[in-house]
Amino acid sequence: MSDAILEIRDLSISLPKNADRKYAVKDVNLDVAKGEILCIVGESGSGKSVMTSAILNDVPDTLNITSGSVEFDGQDILKLSQIQLNKLRGARISMIYQEPMAALNPSIRVGKQVDEVFALHRPEIKSKDRKGETLKLLNQMKLPTPERIYASYAHQVSGGQCQRIVIAMALACNPDILIADEPTTALDVTTQAEILRLISDLKEVYKNTIIFITHDFGVVTDIADRVVVMCQGKIIEEGLKEEVLMTPKEPYTKLLVDAMPLLETKRTPDQSRVDDPSVIVNELHKIYKTRTGQVHALNDASFVLRKGETLGVVGESGSGKSTLAKTLIRLEEPTSGSVSIGQENFLSLSGRGLIASRKKIQMIFQDPFGSLNPSQTVGFMLMRGLELQGVDTIEAKDRAIELLQQVGLGEQAFKRKPRNFSGGQRQRIGIARALSMGPDVIVADECVSALDLSVQKQVLLLLNDLQKTYQMAIIFITHDLRVAAQVSDYITVMEKGKMVEFGTASDVFNQPKHEYTKRLLEAAPGRDWHPPRLSAEEAAEIAKSLEESSLEQ
Amino acid sequence: MESISTFEIWLTFFKQLWPVWLALAITFTAIYQWRARLGVLGRIFDSPVGIVGLLIVLFWVFSAIFADIIVLFDSLEQSGLYRRKPPGTMNVARGIPYIFGTDTLGRDLFSRMIYGSQIVLLIAPAASLVAYVVGITLGLPAGYIGGKFDTVLSFLANLVLAFPVILLFYLLVAPGIRETILPNIMAGVFFIFPILFALMVVYSRFAERLRVLIPSSIIILAIGAWLYSGLVFNADPLGIVAIDPGELNIFAAVVFTTSPGVFRIVRGLTMDIRTRDYVAAAVTRGENPLFVMIWEILPNARGPLIVDSCLRIGYVTILLGTLGFFGLGMEPESPDWGSMINQTRSYIRLVPTIVLPATLALASFVLGLNLLADGLREQSLKD
Numbered sequence: 056m057s058d059a060i061l062e063i064r065d066l067s068i069s070l071p072k073n074a075d076r077k078y079a080v081k082d083v084n085l086d087v088a089k090g091e092i093l094c095i096v097g098e099s100g101s102g103k104s105v106m107t108s109a110i111l112n113d114v115p116d117t118l119n120i121t122s123g124s125v126e127f128d129g130q131d132i133l134k135l136s137q138i139q140l141n142k143l144r145g146a147r148i149s150m151i152y153q154e155p156m157a158a159l160n161p162s163i164r165v166g167k168q169v170d171e172v173f174a175l176h177r178p179e180i181k182s183k184d185r186k187g188e189t190l191k192l193l194n195q196m197k198l199p200t201p202e203r204i205y206a207s208y209a210h211q212v213s214g215g216q217c218q219r220i221v222i223a224m225a226l227a228c229n230p231d232i233l234i235a236d237e238p239t240t241a242l243d244v245t246t247q248a249e250i251l252r253l254i255s256d257l258k259e260v261y262k263n264t265i266i267f268i269t270h271d272f273g274v275v276t277d278i279a280d281r282v283v284v285m286c287q288g289k290i291i292e293e294g295l296k297e298e299v300l301m302t303p304k305e306p307y308t309k310l311l312v313d314a315m316p317l318l319e320t321k322r323t324p325d326q327s328r329v330d331d332p333s334v335i336v337n338e339l340h341k342i343y344k345t346r347t348g349q350v351h352a353l354n355d356a357s358f359v360l361r362k363g364e365t366l367g368v369v370g371e372s373g374s375g376k377s378t379l380a381k382t383l384i385r386l387e388e389p390t391s392g393s394v395s396i397g398q399e400n401f402l403s404l405s406g407r408g409l410i411a412s413r414k415k416i417q418m419i420f421q422d423p424f425g426s427l428n429p430s431q432t433v434g435f436m437l438m439r440g441l442e443l444q445g446v447d448t449i450e451a452k453d454r455a456i457e458l459l460q461q462v463g464l465g466e467q468a469f470k471r472k473p474r475n476f477s478g479g480q481r482q483r484i485g486i487a488r489a490l491s492m493g494p495d496v497i498v499a500d501e502c503v504s505a506l507d508l509s510v511q512k513q514v515l516l517l518l519n520d521l522q523k524t525y526q527m528a529i530i531f532i533t534h535d536l537r538v539a540a541q542v543s544d545y546i547t548v549m550e551k552g553k554m555v556e557f558g559t560a561s562d563v564f565n566q567p568k569h570e571y572t573k574r575l576l577e578a579a580p581g582r583d584w585h586p587p588r589l590s591a592e593e594a595a596e597i598a599k600s601l602e603e604s605s606l607e608q
Numbered sequence: 609m610e611s612i613s614t615f616e617i618w619l620t621f622f623k624q625l626w627p628v629w630l631a632l633a634i635t636f637t638a639i640y641q642w643r644a645r646l647g648v649l650g651r652i653f654d655s656p657v658g659i660v661g662l663l664i665v666l667f668w669v670f671s672a673i674f675a676d677i678i679v680l681f682d683s684l685e686q687s688g689l690y691r692r693k694p695p696g697t698m699n700v701a702r703g704i705p706y707i708f709g710t711d712t713l714g715r716d717l718f719s720r721m722i723y724g725s726q727i728v729l730l731i732a733p734a735a736s737l738v739a740y741v742v743g744i745t746l747g748l749p750a751g752y753i754g755g756k757f758d759t760v761l762s763f764l765a766n767l768v769l770a771f772p773v774i775l776l777f778y779l780l781v782a783p784g785i786r787e788t789i790l791p792n793i794m795a796g797v798f799f800i801f802p803i804l805f806a807l808m809v810v811y812s813r814f815a816e817r818l819r820v821l822i823p824s825s826i827i828i829l830a831i832g833a834w835l836y837s838g839l840v841f842n843a844d845p846l847g848i849v850a851i852d853p854g855e856l857n858i859f860a861a862v863v864f865t866t867s868p869g870v871f872r873i874v875r876g877l878t879m880d881i882r883t884r885d886y887v888a889a890a891v892t893r894g895e896n897p898l899f900v901m902i903w904e905i906l907p908n909a910r911g912p913l914i915v916d917s918c919l920r921i922g923y924v925t926i927l928l929g930t931l932g933f934f935g936l937g938m939e940p941e942s943p944d945w946g947s948m949i950n951q952t953r954s955y956i957r958l959v960p961t962i963v964l965p966a967t968l969a970l971a972s973f974v975l976g977l978n979l980l981a982d983g984l985r986e987q988s989l990k991d
Contacts, residue, residue: 384892413894426885430907440893443816485889492893 059086060231060264061110066123068105068114068288079105079118081288087232092258092265094275094296097285098311098507099478103268106285107234109133110266111144128231146176149225153237155217159209165220166205169193172227192223195260197253215246219253229261236268243371244534248578251277270507272315273537273580276300284308301587306597313589314508316515316537318582320560324364324544331397332359333528334416334496339392341378341552352378353389354552358545360496363522365529367543367560369536369575375552376532380500383530384418385409396496414444417489421501423481427473433459433484434469440491458487461524462517479510486518490525500532515541536579540564548572610698617696617707620680621718624707627674632666648914651987658983664976668969671722672729679719680704683943687714692959708965711952720943721965727944728973731855732924735862736917742801742863743870745808748901750871751878762875765868773865774930780861781937786853794860796840798867803832812898858937862924873916877909884908911988918981922974929970945970 063085070079080102087093097103108114110125112132125132127148135143144150152158159165169189173180180188186205193201196219209217218238225233235254239247255278258265267278275282275296282299284292284307292305303309341353353375360366370376382389385401394401396415404412420426427436437455438448446454456466462483473481482502489497499518503511519542522529533539539546539560546563548556548571556569567573576582589597612620622629643650652658671678681704690699690706691714697706708718750758768776785791806828814821838849839856851859881887882905890904932938932946940947948966955962 386888386891410894410896413892416892418889418892420885420889422885426889428886428890428904428908430910431903439895443894445816488889 058089060089060127061085061087062124062126063087063106063110064124064126066106066109066125067121068102068109069119069121071117076287078102078121078288080109083123083288083290085283085290085293087264087266088281090262090264091280092255092267092278093281093283094267094269094279095283095285096269096272096275096311098270098509100287101285102288103285104236105288107236107266107268110232110234111148111150112140113144142176145172145225145230146228147230148232148234149228149230151218151221151225151233151235151238153240155214155221155238155241156209158221159217161209163208164206165209165212165217166190166193166207169220169224169227172224176228188227189223192227193220195257196220196223213246214242215250218242218246218250222250222253222257226257226261226263230263232264232266234266234268237270238267239274240269240271244536244580245371245574245578247274247580248277251580254278271580272300272312272508272586273582273584276581276584284311300584303587306601309587309589310509310594310597310601312586313594314512315581315586316512316535316541317586317588318537318540318564318579320540320543320564322365322542322544322560324559326559328361330361332361332395333364333397334360334530335393335395336383337393337395339379339382339394340390341375341382341387342390351552353382356392356554358547358554358557360528360530360545362495362528363526364544365522365531365542367539367546368530368532368549369534369539369546370549371534371575373551374549376549377500378552379549380418380498380530380532383496383498384416385413414440414492415494416496416498417492417494419482419485419489419497419499419502421505423478423485423505424473426485427481427488429473432470432472433476436484436488437469437491440488444492455487455491458491461490461521462487463513477510479506479514482506482510482514483517486514486521490521493525494527496528496530498530498532501534502531503538504533504535511538518542536564536575548575610700611694611696612698612705612707613696617705620705620707624678624680624718625671627677628667628670631670631674632663635666636663648911648984648988652980652983655983655986657979658987661976661979661981661983664972665980668725668973668976669729672725675722675726679716679722680707681716681719683715683720683723684941685715690714692955692962694959695961709959709961711948711962712955717948717952717962717965720948721945721969723943724945724948724966724969725973727938727942728925728928728970731859731862731928732921735859736866736921736924738798738802738859739863739866739920740870740913740917741805742798742867743872744874744906745801745805746867747871747874748878748906749897751875752882752897752901752905754879758875761871765871768865768868769872773927774934776865777861777927777931777934777936780864781857781931786857786937791853791857791860792840794864795856798860798863799836799840803828803836806832808898809902812896812902815896815899854937854939858928858931861937862927865927866920866924870916870920873912874909877912878905881905881908915981915985915988918977918984922977922981925970925974925977 063083066080066083067078068080069077083106095103095107105114105118109120110132112135114120120133132143160168166186166189169192170185173185173188174182190201190205193204198204198216198219204212204216239250242250251274254265269275279296282294282296283290284299286307292299292303292308299308300312303312337357339353339356343350343352356379358366368376368379381387383394389402399412401412401416434455437458438451441451441454442448456469459466459468464480464483473484476484503514506514515538531539531542543560546558546560547554548563548569550571556563556567556572563572564576567576639646639650640653643653652662687699690697690710692712693706693710695707695709697709699706706716706718708721711717746761750761779785807825810821810824810828814824834844834846835849838844839851842850844850887900887904890900928944929946932944933950935947935950938944938947945966949963952962
């Protein structure tokens with residue numbers, strides 16, 4: 056490619072010797088064309104972040120660049136001295152990070168931090184003019200009241216505003232290349248949409264080249280010109296956005312695209328059912344008292360759910376969906392309202408009665424790494440719940456093994472501790488643990504949001520199958536509309552503690568009533584993209600052949 | 609006066625310590641062999657600092673165990689002829705050298721140093737252990753339940769920690785106090801905690817299974833009562849468990865000053881771990897609070913606690929040295945390191961090496977513990 060601004064040649068970066076594979080990045084060749092937006096897509100551990108860190112010659116200390124070159128502007132970045140690198144970084148190639156809060160120094164006013172970039176890389180701007188330049192830049196980032204933001208500290212502005220400030224810092228010197236490492240992953244959907252639009256708009260002004268790292272195909276659809284798919288440290292497929300997204304060639308890409316949940320509902324509840332509901336929630340309120348006043352975290356939540364039905368609870372951070380989960384399972388006491396499980400008023404229970412009834416409502420947690428006790432074996436976790444209900448040891452062990460098989464983890468998992476399992480496997484253990492209590496209701500709080508797409512799909516399928524077997528009612532809390540669409544019979548949308556919309560999944564998706572629901576639907580990344588589907592047999596076949604080829608290596 | 613050369617001094621030193629070298633070699637080979645199964649202790653081989661620490665600590669452990677084989681003289685054996693002699697002086701009548709010299713009563717400094725390790729290695733770890741049990745038993749509920757219980761206990765802990773330790777010891781270990789019932793009352797209170805803790809462990813695990821709960825509780829109570837009668841009242845019906853009243857006094861005083869520190873660490877760790885999802889999972893499963901504290905929280909606090917226990921044994925060693933130095937609690941004749949330093953310090957100008965054995969012994973043991981703690985911390989962070 057003649058107009059390439061950056062050329063990566065034969066780049067290999069080795070991992071420490073006890074890692075699960077030898078190279079973080081292996082023999083990568085990549086050209087980045089001037090002025091394009093290149094998206095690097097891959098699941099966690101695919102080496103996408105490590106590869107881009109080499110572009111700034113900023114590879115973590117534990118890793119080693121064993122071969123290759125990164126040509127930029129006629130020089131090999133990997134061979135530059137520290138002084139030359141400092142001139143390059145921030146000025147000609149700059150970076151936006153995933154956690155905007157962590158990228159800003161909490162003890163310096165954010166405006167001063169932008170000033171700093173000018174002081175460092177643009178000496179032609181006199182110190183008295185810097186503030187003016189910074190304000191101009193903040194204004195360009197569409198930040199409201201730039202003067203106020205200039206004088207604020209990082210914790211005083213919202214996550215989206217923080218990310219705008221970080222982008223301002225990155226663009227302060229009008230760099231040739233802007234590297235964005237998952238810049239919107241930590242943000243809410245609506246904020247993400249705004250930031251993505253901002254990045255595209257700014258590109259029209261600044262004409263820089265953007266390398267955009269993400270795991271989300273939705274984001275790719277919205278922003279990319281060209282796409283690179285990485286897996287296991289290698290580039291699997293490379294091409295224009297339309298080609299890769301609509302007609303992927305490589306089997307791995309096909310699977311990845313296939314794992315992307317559709318923005319279409321799958322389930323329609325039988326609304327004429329008259330059997331007794333599994334759970335009735337009535338006018339649930341939770342008010343937190345703070346020093347400055349009170350926060351109405353949960354405002355009048357009410358719903359009814361029957362056996363085998365799933366309610367998707369959708370909302371952004373701070374909408375009260377986690378408070379709903381915690382009050383339902385009584386990790387926190389609601390301020391008022393009632394929760395009935397079966398015939399029993401769950402909220403009026405206390406002492407031994409509460410302990411005995413807790414088994415009826417169980418939770419699947421978000422963080423697969425924090426939700427399993429690292430010092431217990433999987434067998435202990437599963438057997439403990441059964442033993443509490445008076446099942447004797449031998450029977451409990453049989454049941455535990457049966458559960459492990461049902462969640463797709465064979466008997467050998469019984470004696471192992473959580474650290475031996477991957478995120479997806481841990482989440483399966485978490486599901487088995489919840490099921491071991493034989494619950495009528497399961498609260499799943501963002502239980503797939505920490506997982507890679509392909510794993511997420513499997514876990515959702517598993518949950519679906521188990522629901523058919525055990526007929527429990529599921530309250531499925533998620534920020535991801537696509538996931539909610541896959542699993543829900545009913546959907547409720549929460550905003551600022553209130554359930555602003557409630558209806559069957561298809562009604563909410565196709566005829567949203569509330570403004571906020573419409574905004575959420577519009578902001579969903581990649582909503583105009585209809586990813587090609589594989590049939591179940593095809594998918595299984597590809598997965599099998601991929602597994603075989605990875606075994607051969 | 610006949611004496612041996614420096615080289616011969618060290619030769620004798622290394623020769624006398626042969627059981628220690630042998631034991632060290634065996635232990636290290638064993639640890640290295642089974643390192644995969646030993647968890648954090650096995651991974652100590654990845655940390656040079658940790659290896660050195662472990663070496664020093666084990667050196668003193670084995671010195672204490674094999675003291676009777678190692679020493680050249682009895683710890684109390686005096687000699688009017690050989691007073692305040694420099695290292696290497698030969699006891700002509702016995703044909704044995706005083707390799708580290710003698711003190712002002714003509715007692716062998718090397719032998720006393722080795723015997724001194726027995727006192728330290730008995731009291732320091734045991735007192736730390738009891739302090740740990742007290743701290744854990746109170747710190748877990750304080751951190752987990754919080755509220756008034758926590759407020760009161762934290763206040764008391766801060767009160768003890770705010771008091772100058774030396775002054776506290778002058779109050780608690782003074783000869784006048786030892787004749788009163790106070791040390792026994794203190795020991796009586798502290799020794800209840802291990803029994804209580806063991807009962808809590810068993811109850812929390814087997815609350816639903818009476819067939820296991822009842823017999824194990826009876827066994828714990830029986831063993832507990834036996835040890836308790838021997839240690840607190842010095843009235844063991846079997847006549848096996850006994851403790852010197854002076855040592856009991858020191859023991860109680862050390863536990864009293866150490867346990868508030870442990871309490872605060874355990875409380876802090878509990879408040880942190882309490883917020884993890886697996887604790888929430890246990891609560892929603894319907895576990896009683898005791899189970900959550902002992903089986904869900906405590907095992908995950910073990911990393912920092914193991915590291916801290918190494919440091920704490922070091923503090924207690926220094927504390928014992930201080931006590932000995934001030935002549936508090938210990939018998940005047942006792943070969944503990946603190947007393948040795950005090951008894952020899954006036955003669956530094958006469959024989960400059962006279963304070964070195966006890967001082968270096970004390971310093972090296974504490975240094976070893978600190979290095980070991982550093983190594984363990986490094987390795988436990990990798991979990």
